[in-house]
Amino acid sequence: MACNSSGCESGGCYDREKENGSKIVEDAVVGVCVKCKCNEPKTFGDGGSDDGKFCAECFRNNVFGKFRLAVTSHAMITPSDNVLVAFSGGSSSRVALQFVHELQIKALKNYEASRDRSLPVFGVGVAFVDETAAFPALSMETIDAIDWIRSTVSNFSPPAKDLHVVPIESVFGSDSLDPRDRLVKLLDSVPDDTGKEDLLLHLKMLSLQKVAFENGYNRLVVGSCTSRIASHVLTATVKGRGYSLSADIQHVDARWNVPIVLPLRDCVRQEITRLCLLDGLKTVELACRSQSGINDLVSSFVALLQEENPSRECTIVRTAAKLTPFYFNKIPETDDSNVPMATQRRLKRFNLKYDGSMTTEAFCPICNGPKNRSDSSELDTFDESQESDALYAACCSSCRFQILPEDGSSLEQFGSFLPDHMISQVKHQKVHSQNDLREKIKDCLLLDDEEAV
Amino acid sequence: MEAKSKKAGGSRLCCLCNLRRPVLKRPKTLQQICRECFYEVFEEEIHQVIVQNRLFKSGERVAIGASGGKDSTVLAYVLSELNRRHNYGLDLFLLSIDEGITGYRDDSLETVKRNEVQYGLPLQIVSYKDLYGWTMDEIVKMIGLKNNCTFCGVFRRQALDRGAALLKVDKLVTGHNADDIAETVLLNILRGDIARLSRCTSITTGEDGPIPRCKPFKYTYEKEIVMYAYFKKLDYFSTECIYSPNAYRGFAREFIKDLERLRPRAILDIIKSGEDFRIATTTKMPEQGTCERCGYISSQKWCKACVLLEGLNRGLPKMGIGRPRGVNGDHRKETKKLASAAKSIESKQCGSLDF
Ligand SMILES: [Zn+2]
Ligand SMILES: [Zn+2]
Ligand SMILES: [Zn+2]
Ligand SMILES: [Zn+2]
Ligand SMILES: [Zn+2]
Numbered sequence: 001m002a003c004n005s006s007g008c009e010s011g012g013c014y015d016r017e018k019e020n021g022s023k024i025v026e027d028a029v030v031g032v033c034v035k036c037k038c039n040e041p042k043t044f045g046d047g048g049s050d051d052g053k054f055c056a057e058c059f060r061n062n063v064f065g066k067f068r069l070a071v072t073s074h075a076m077i078t079p080s081d082n083v084l085v086a087f088s089g090g091s092s093s094r095v096a097l098q099f100v101h102e103l104q105i106k107a108l109k110n111y112e113a114s115r116d117r118s119l120p121v122f123g124v125g126v127a128f129v130d131e132t133a134a135f136p137a138l139s140m141e142t143i144d145a146i147d148w149i150r151s152t153v154s155n156f157s158p159p160a161k162d163l164h165v166v167p168i169e170s171v172f173g174s175d176s177l178d179p180r181d182r183l184v185k186l187l188d189s190v191p192d193d194t195g196k197e198d199l200l201l202h203l204k205m206l207s208l209q210k211v212a213f214e215n216g217y218n219r220l221v222v223g224s225c226t227s228r229i230a231s232h233v234l235t236a237t238v239k240g241r242g243y244s245l246s247a248d249i250q251h252v253d254a255r256w257n258v259p260i261v262l263p264l265r266d267c268v269r270q271e272i273t274r275l276c277l278l279d280g281l282k283t284v285e286l287a288c289r290s291q292s293g294i295n296d297l298v299s300s301f302v303a304l305l306q307e308e309n310p311s312r313e314c315t316i317v318r319t320a321a322k323l324t325p326f327y328f329n330k331i332p333e334t335d336d337s338n339v340p341m342a343t344q345r346r347l348k349r350f351n352l353k354y355d356g357s358m359t360t361e362a363f364c365p366i367c368n369g370p371k372n373r374s375d376s377s378e379l380d381t382f383d384e385s386q387e388s389d390a391l392y393a394a395c396c397s398s399c400r401f402q403i404l405p406e407d408g409s410s411l412e413q414f415g416s417f418l419p420d421h422m423i424s425q426v427k428h429q430k431v432h433s434q435n436d437l438r439e440k441i442k443d444c445l446l447l448d449d450e451e452a453v
Numbered sequence: 454m455e456a457k458s459k460k461a462g463g464s465r466l467c468c469l470c471n472l473r474r475p476v477l478k479r480p481k482t483l484q485q486i487c488r489e490c491f492y493e494v495f496e497e498e499i500h501q502v503i504v505q506n507r508l509f510k511s512g513e514r515v516a517i518g519a520s521g522g523k524d525s526t527v528l529a530y531v532l533s534e535l536n537r538r539h540n541y542g543l544d545l546f547l548l549s550i551d552e553g554i555t556g557y558r559d560d561s562l563e564t565v566k567r568n569e570v571q572y573g574l575p576l577q578i579v580s581y582k583d584l585y586g587w588t589m590d591e592i593v594k595m596i597g598l599k600n601n602c603t604f605c606g607v608f609r610r611q612a613l614d615r616g617a618a619l620l621k622v623d624k625l626v627t628g629h630n631a632d633d634i635a636e637t638v639l640l641n642i643l644r645g646d647i648a649r650l651s652r653c654t655s656i657t658t659g660e661d662g663p664i665p666r667c668k669p670f671k672y673t674y675e676k677e678i679v680m681y682a683y684f685k686k687l688d689y690f691s692t693e694c695i696y697s698p699n700a701y702r703g704f705a706r707e708f709i710k711d712l713e714r715l716r717p718r719a720i721l722d723i724i725k726s727g728e729d730f731r732i733a734t735t736t737k738m739p740e741q742g743t744c745e746r747c748g749y750i751s752s753q754k755w756c757k758a759c760v761l762l763e764g765l766n767r768g769l770p771k772m773g774i775g776r777p778r779g780v781n782g783d784h785r786k787e788t789k790k791l792a793s794a795a796k797s798i799e800s801k802q803c804g805s806l807d808f
Contacts, residue, residue, distance in 0.1 A: 242726025322647040324731040
């Protein structure tokens with residue numbers, strides 16, 4: 001059976017070809033690309049089921065096509081946008097950066113070719129979060145990584161891209177006295193290892209949001225691929241975060257100040273890795289801290305499943321995609337006519353179903369996950385004048401368990417270490433709910449402002 | 454909860470009663486407690502689940518699916534105890550299915566028969582021969598070992614319902630525990646079955662059908678069930694289904710055990726996630742009709758069991774497994790669904806032959 005397939009490399013075929021006296025290609029690949037039917041297929045030798053079926057060009061077009069479809073069908077990037085790409089140095093965000101760059105080059109060409117020059121070219125910036133404060137042992141590697149990132153970003157062809165190196169402790173704001181120390185104390189007061197890891201991730205997102213907002217970006221591109229999202233689906237499930245899960249895995253997540261978009265959501269890690277190989281894209285992985293918690297256990301579980309069935313990751317993400325998204329899982333509607341008609345039409349075609357009855361009122365101040373009613377109902381039993389109680393009541397049940405310290409006094413201290421942004425969310429939760437309620441009924445309100453109430 | 458358990462670590466006394474010496478670490482909470490307190494929290498939690506979810510009404514005739522395995526044995530013991538203690542007013546009895554597997558059922562049925570005497574619960578045995586006209590041994594002889602799990606799953610799933618209908622019960626209770634439900638949640642995510650995902654955490658299912666099924670052990674950890682059986686010296690039978698060569702589900706089971714080791718609460722968290730998933734009501738379940746042949750609930754013209762039986766009786770045992778052929782064959786897609794549905798059922802039942 002294998003002998004009929006174009007990419008067969010087994011010794012049996014090879015020998016037979018030889019005996020037949022037919023011409024042998026250097027790497028023993030026979031046949032042509034199944035897509036274009038003319039180029040020589042590319043063999044990556046990574047054990048993938050489609051390895052050796054497509055030529056390099058068709059493979060690349062396919063991956064880029066998925067990226068572009070995600071971008072256009074969800075209006076992730078429009079001409080007037082200013083886009084910040086979160087770049088960790090890893091392969092996914094490297095590919096995201098590359099693709100966004102290519103999109104920008106195309107937009108530039110179109111701009112220069114068009115007569116009226118009506119569509120501007122969107123801007124691109126790059127952000128790297130420096131986590132040295134949390135991992136002092138990685139300080140040397142991080143310095144090298146930043147040097148490398150700087151040269152990578154400056155080597156892109158114009159338009160030039162700004163690079164923002166963001167120390168993670170910048171979440172505490174510029175007026176914080178010793179932000180590094182505060183970060184260490186904050187992390188140290190989290191008893192659970194997985195909780196600590198997750199808190200750091202939340203802080204990282206917050207610092208990206210901060211730098212994006214302060215520098216006038218209106219989109220944050222995150223390079224999460226299908227494989228990454230599949231792991232997230234399982235970790236969220238295992239942590240009891242089933243309710244908020246559907247908020248995290250959509251193409252667009254606009255619950256933040258600066259909406260997050262995931263253009264590589266439909267590409268698997270193997271494709272990303274191959275693309276890096278093909279394009280000679282260099283990456284840098286900062287030596288991963290030893291993981292021993294839930295997240296790591298899930299990763300190895302997913303790897304095992306993937307071995308058993310190479311399409312498992314996709315199935316997992318497809319399951320989660322059937323969950324009902326939230327009202328904020330789309331680019332907020334603006335009445336700006338900058339969104340081209342074609343995009344508007346496409347958006348209609350991909351129209352996601354929104355169940356109005358399922359919108360939530362409150363978000364967890366730590367993970368920013370929408371809270372289920374069952375989480376909120378427990379709120380009644382606490383005295384909210386007590387600040388630590390208010391924090392406890394405002395958090396989702398998952399953060400309560402794995403991030404908040406257990407006893408009252410350390411909880412109070414923990415609250416004092418948290419970024420002011422998170423704490424202010426606790427205080428303004430009631431105001432937020434009001435706004436969210438308003439959002440739900442706004443089509444029936446006759447006046448635009450609060451005064452009507 | 455963890456905080457308490459850590460503090461209890463150094464003390465010499467049970468952290469619940471502060472009177473007796475702790476003899477066990479409670480799997481769900483890691484609290485070190487004495488035997489008496491364990492019995493009490495174990496039983497009380499189940500009682501609370503029954504009360505809060507209004508599982509039963511006084512005067513109902515309730516069949517306990519009894520396989521002789523640990524889950525159903527502990528369930529029978531605890532239910533009859535709670536029924537007495539809290540005056541549920543239930544007419545309880547044990548319902549056992551004899552699949553006709555030589556060597557397997559013989560022993561486990563003996564166990565159930567002993568339970569009948571020990572717990573004072575009447576026992577009714579319904580055999581595959583009664584229900585389907587075939588014993589499991591006969592089926593395996595016909596189809597070989599390879600595809601038997603499709604039969605295992607479909608026949609066993611229906612057997613309890615059919616037996617219950619035969620005996621005119623109001624409700625059927627099964628021993629599915631928290632680990633089973635967590636595993637089902639994961640498996641439904643892994644195989645993309647959103648409809649099953651939406652209802653697999655329901656404590657009662659089939660309320661619209663003739664006989665509702667419920668799971669009083671929904672929040673009860675498997676380890677605690679084993680522990681309860683161990684300390685109470687309950688008589689149960691334990692073996693792997695001799696006709697179950699499947700491996701796939703093993704991953705999920707192993708994963709849950711690893712998780713539990715790392716964070717006992719994870720099992721409950723998975724169930725919570727399963728309850729909280731935002732699933733639009735329209736996607737919940739395909740409309741269910743009844744089988745034209747036997748009247749059992751079915752979304753097809755014929756139910757799965759009838760399709761399989763038709764194949765057996767016509768000497769085409771592969772019918773209904775994988776490739777569509779035969780009566781539902783024109784519904785290509787649906788038949789495929791049948792096969793996958795059968796697979797999803799095999800998940801627990803085939804491993805341990807425990808209801
Ligand atoms: Zn090609
Ligand atoms: Zn949270
Ligand atoms: Zn005690
Ligand atoms: Zn079986
Ligand atoms: Zn039927």
